[in-house]
Amino acid sequence: MNEQPVSQKRLLCIFSMIVNSLTFLFGVIGNGLVIFITGFRMKKTVNTIWFLNLAVADFTFTFFLPLNIVHLALNFHWPFGEAMCKFCSTMVLVNLHASVYFLMIISVDCCISVRCPVWSRNHRTLRLASFVALGVWILALALSSPNLQFRKTMRTGDVVWCYREFSSDMEQAKILHRAMVISQFILTFAAPFSVITVCYGVIVLQLRRDRLTPSSKPFKVITAVIVAFFICWFPYHVFSFLKVQAHEDPSLYPILTAGALLSSGLAFVNSCLNPILYIFMGRGIRQRLKCSILSIFENAFSEVSQSTKQEKIIDVGHHEMNISRLETFPPTP
Template sequence: MQNSTAGINLDCGMSGSHQFIFILIPIVYSSTFVIGIIGNSMVVAVIFFYMNLKMVANIFVLNLAISDLTFLITLPMWATYTARGYQWPFGGFLCKATAGLATFNLYTSIFFLTALSIDRYLAIVHPVRSLRFRTPLYARITCVVIWLFALIVTVPIALTRDVIYITNTNTTVCGTLHLKIESTKWLKELLLATSVMKSLLGFVVPLIIIITCYCLISRALLGARHIQKSSRSRDDEVLRMLAVAVLAFFLCWVPHQVFHFMELISQLSKEKDCTLEEIIDTAMPFTICLAFFNSCVNPIVYGFVGRNFRKNLLQLLRCAPSGPARPHPSISSKMSTLSFRASEVLSLTTKSKASSDIK
C-alpha cells in the first residue's frame, strides 16, 4: 500500500471522469453479472448432468463456461468501484486479483475458442487421422495446459496493478503502476511487454488460427457438396454455429483492443497529448463493458442456439433424471454428428477422385 500513500499528480487531470459513466457503467456491469451468472450456470449444469463429458467439444465448452463464471464474480467490485467515482475501497490484493482475472478470462476464452476451432477442423477435414488425438484424455490435458499458460501470462498483469492515490483529484484508484511512482527501467519494459502480449496472444494470433481453421473447413465442405446435396443444410449449420462464436468474440473485444493499442502508443510517446488521453479514458469503460459482455454471449452461442438445449434445461429445472440409456442430444453432440456426416461426404469425395484417377 505504499504506492497509495505516496500519491501522484496526473499531468492531464482526471481524464474520463464523467457523471454519466458513474451511473451507466455500474448498471451495465450489474446486468452482465446477473445474466452471465445465470446463463453460464445453466450451461455448466446442463453439460454436467445431461451431456456426455467424454466428448471433446463438451469438455472445451464446459471449461469456457467455468472461465466466464470465474471472471463474473469480480463484476460487483468493478460496479462498486465505478459507482463511487473511481474510488477503490477493496485494498491492494483484490485490486491485483480482479484486474488479473479480467485478463485471465480474455486469454482462457480465446484459447478455448481456438481449441474448439482446431477440434472442429480435425473432426471434419481429418476425421480418421485425428481419432487418436481427439480423445477425452487429450482434451483434458489441453484444458490444463490452457489454464496454466493463461495463468502464467496473466501474472505480469497482476504485478503491474495496484492501488494508487491521485493527489490532485483526491481519488484512490485501482490502476496500472505509474512510471512516476517506480521510475525504473524494468517497470517500463514490463508494461510494454504486457501490452504487446495482450494484443498478440490474447487476440491477433488466436484469431489468425481460428480464421485459418474455418477457411479450411469451408473449403473442404464446399468441395464435397457436389457428392451429397442433402448435407448442405447440415454443413451450413455447423459453420454457422462456429462462425457466431468467433464473430461474437470479435465484436466484443475489437473495440477494447483498438483503444488498448491507442493507449500503448500514448504511453510510448514522449510528448503528452491530453486530448487523446481524454478520448481514450472516456471510451475505455464502454469498450471494457462490451468486452465483459462476451461472458454473457458465450452461453447463448454454445447453449441456446442448440435446438435441444431448452429440452435439457427444462428437464434440469424439473429435476428429472437424465437416464443412462438415452442421453439428450446437445449442441456439442449435434456438432459431432454433423462432423461425422461431413466426414463421410469428404470420404466419398476422396474415393470419387481416386476412382476417376484410376479410370
C-alpha cells in the first residue's frame, strides 16, 4: 500500500468517504422507515418478519459507517481502540451474513409459496418464521465470531492500524487467510447465489407451466435479481482472492488498495437500496410518487403480502436485488 502514489490513494479515500456518507444518509433514513413501518404500522405477517429483519441488518450496517468515514479521513488511522476494532468489524460481519441469508430465505419462501401453495398455507406460520429469523441471526453470529480473534490493532509511529492477523507464523497465516477467503466465498456468495438462482428458476418454470405470467415483467425482475447479485458480490471476492495472491507478489498491493476501496463502495451502496426498490419497482409508480412516504412503504409491503402466485413473483422477487455488502470493516489496509 505504501508504494501507491499518495495523491491517488487520497483521491480514492475521498471518493470512498463521499460514497460512505451518502450510503449512511440514505441507509439510516430508508431502513429506519422500513423498521418503523414493518414493526409498528403494519400487521405482523411472515413477509413483514423477513423485511423487518432484513432492514435491521441493513440499518445496523449503515449505522456504523461513520466510523469507517473517520477511518478514511484519517488516512487509515484507527483512533477508537482495539475493542472497537473487534466489535465494529464483527458487527458488520454479523449483519452482512444476516442480510445475505434473509435475502436467501425470502427467495426460498417465495419458491415454496409458488411451488407448494397448499403446504405453504398450512405451515407458513408466524411462529415458524420467527424461529427461522432467530436461527439466521445465531448462524450469522457464529460465522462472524472468528473475527474477534483475528482482528487486532498495531501502532506504527503515529498511525494505529485495525487489521486482521491470522497467525504470527507466516506460513500458517497464509493457510488461514486462504481458508477464510474460500469459506467466505462459499458461504456469502456461491451458496446464496446458487439457492436464489435455483429458487427463481423453479418459480419461472412453475409460472410458465401454470400460465400465470402473461407479461415479461416478472422474468425481467428475476434476471435483474440474479445479475445484481453477481455484479455486487463478485468484485469483492475477486479482490479477496487477489489478497491471498499478494503474499507471493507484493507488486499487487497498489492494485489491491484501489480495488478494495472501489469494490467496498459498491458493496456499501447496496446496503441502502432496498427502501428505494420498495418504492420504484412496485406497481403504480406514478400514483406512488403522489403519496406520502409512509403510504408508499405501506403499499409496497402490502403488495408483497398479496396472495396470488403472480403477485408473489412480481412483488417479492425484486426485493432480492440488495444482496451485497462488504465483508470486513474497516477495509483492510
